[in-house]
Amino acid sequence: GAVVSQHPSRVICKSGTSVKIECRSLDFQATTMFWYRQFPKKSLMLMATSNEGSKATYEQGVEKDKFLINHASLTLSTLTVTSAHPEDSSFYICSAGDPGTSSYEQYFGPGTRLTVT
Amino acid sequence: ELKVEQNPLFLSMQEGKNYTIYCNYSTTSDRLYWYRQDPGKSLESLFVLLSNGAVKQEGRLMASLDTKARLSTLHITAAVHDLSATYFCAVEESNFGNEKLTFGTGTRLTIIP
Numbered sequence: 086g087a088v089v090s091q092h093p094s095r096v097i098c099k100s101g102t103s104v105k106i107e108c109r110s111l112d113f114q115a116t117t118m119f120w121y122r123q124f125p126k127k128s129l130m131l132m133a134t135s136n137e138g139s140k141a142t143y144e145q146g147v148e149k150d151k152f153l154i155n156h157a158s159l160t161l162s163t164l165t166v167t168s169a170h171p172e173d174s175s176f177y178i179c180s181a182g183d184p185g186t187s188s189y190e191q192y193f194g195p196g197t198r199l200t201v202t
Numbered sequence: 203e204l205k206v207e208q209n210p211l212f213l214s215m216q217e218g219k220n221y222t223i224y225c226n227y228s229t230t231s232d233r234l235y236w237y238r239q240d241p242g243k244s245l246e247s248l249f250v251l252l253s254n255g256a257v258k259q260e261g262r263l264m265a266s267l268d269t270k271a272r273l274s275t276l277h278i279t280a281a282v283h284d285l286s287a288t289y290f291c292a293v294e295e296s297n298f299g300n301e302k303l304t305f306g307t308g309t310r311l312t313i314i315p
Contacts, residue, residue, distance in 0.1 A: 119302055119303070126310075127308075128290060128305045128306065128307050128308050129245075129290070129292075129303075129305045130305075131302050131303070131304070134302055178244055178245070180303075190235075190247065190250050191235075191303065192247070193237075193244050193245040193247075194244060195243070195244045196243070196244040198242075
């Protein structure tokens with residue numbers, strides 16, 4: 086199947102700083118990518134839909150000024166957590182659909198574990 | 203708003219036994235996915251179900267979809283310890299693909315030797 090990578094896999098930052106997470110589709114082009122967050126022992130919650138060349142679509146309750154999304158190319162979307170606080174500590178996972186497959190299945194990145202101290 | 207419910211939330215079963223995980227969802231959709239997640243890891247795709255009556259099997263796992271009942275099942279046959287993980291179903295709201303997914307609550311499966 087298609088491969089989606091994330092970087093970094095793990096990051097620790099101090100309160101008040103900003104952290105950027107990258108999501109790349111390695112062997113296909115993705116006009117749309119999705120960002121999810123997962124708290125310990127909980128399910129995945131969609132944060133936003135990242136659209137190449139246009140603004141991201143945020144889910145209700147997600148602060149767009151805090152979670153900045155940039156989809157600058159067909160293989161890269163970035164999520165920047167601005168002025169991070171301990172409550173932003175979570176597992177962030179991106180996904181992308183491969184238009185080259187008949188099912189348009191989504192593939193998930195390996196995730197980024199963010200810890201804010 | 204699309205709601206996806208799984209049950210049970212927790213399942214502890216002995217090796218060799220059979221069991222079924224259920225996934226109910228609240229709106230019409232023909233696209234349902236099953237994923238496995240190991241502790242500290244991301245999601246591993248298990249099955250993609252794209253039509254009413256779809257049935258797929260891989261090893262000891264079999265998934266089915268009934269879009270009229272808005273129900274999918276994940277059946278485990280003769281469980282082995284390696285199947286211990288958390289299993290999620292996810293529903294795609296559109297029928298065109300590459301749309302956002304709504305995840306179920308997850309079922310944490312523990313296989314006891």
